[in-house]
Amino acid sequence: MTSPHKHQQKLNLPSDVAKWFDSEARAFFQQLKLEKNDTILDFGSRVGNYAIPAAMFVGPDGKVYALDVDAGALDELVRRARFYELKNIETILTTGEVTIPLGDNSVDFILFFDVLYSLCRRQGVQAYTELLKEFHRVLKPKGRLAIFFGHYRELNLTLEELLDMSKAFFRYNGVFTAKMLHWDSFAHEKVHHFTKE
Numbered sequence: 001m002t003s004p005h006k007h008q009q010k011l012n013l014p015s016d017v018a019k020w021f022d023s024e025a026r027a028f029f030q031q032l033k034l035e036k037n038d039t040i041l042d043f044g045s046r047v048g049n050y051a052i053p054a055a056m057f058v059g060p061d062g063k064v065y066a067l068d069v070d071a072g073a074l075d076e077l078v079r080r081a082r083f084y085e086l087k088n089i090e091t092i093l094t095t096g097e098v099t100i101p102l103g104d105n106s107v108d109f110i111l112f113f114d115v116l117y118s119l120c121r122r123q124g125v126q127a128y129t130e131l132l133k134e135f136h137r138v139l140k141p142k143g144r145l146a147i148f149f150g151h152y153r154e155l156n157l158t159l160e161e162l163l164d165m166s167k168a169f170f171r172y173n174g175v176f177t178a179k180m181l182h183w184d185s186f187a188h189e190k191v192h193h194f195t196k197e
């Protein structure tokens, strides 16, 4: 039997999360074409499964805003970020509003992974359109948006409808299948990517 991973021991991370932080996330961010020094917004970051390795990837001159409605999840994110001595993550606790407290044209890349369902279940599908408008406002020209739509069928939405809504604001660059974390386990999921023209 292999010994538990060193990060699992100290942070009590699920084993896939520990592997993801240590190596696998880098390949994912390379696939996304995230760049060193980028400013990232991880909208609906939960405990930082993406925000933390993104902060490692963009480096000390980059920045990650981790935004969520869940104070406990953001506390855990901060605990993990401290362990990795990451000083380039800023958490943003909201009450679920789609208004993003960041300036116009201030972000290079937005991650929107598996948040659609909880957003629209509470606030209706219109909230997604309002959020796209905000994403467009905060992204820099040529800034990019990556989306894993998650459980959209449970909202009685089709992928085509979601893409049409998104294309009203962004150029659609296509979709790829990536090994990524879904909750705390590895899964192969579809990532749709967009650019602000």
Ligand SMILES: C[S@@+](CC[C@H](N)C(=O)[O-])C[C@H]1O[C@@H](n2cnc3c(N)ncnc32)[C@H](O)[C@@H]1O
Residues within 6 Å of the ligand: 043, 044, 045, 046, 047, 049, 050, 067, 068, 069, 070, 073, 094, 095, 096, 097, 098, 112, 113, 114, 115, 118, 119, 181, 182, 183
């Ligand atoms: C399924 S989790 C996905 C977490 C993370 N993006 C990932 O893929 O590991 C969804 C997260 O979105 C957050 N969320 C839901 N609605 C939100 C809203 N209106 N504003 C900000 N965060 C929201 C939830 O609190 C939760 O942490």
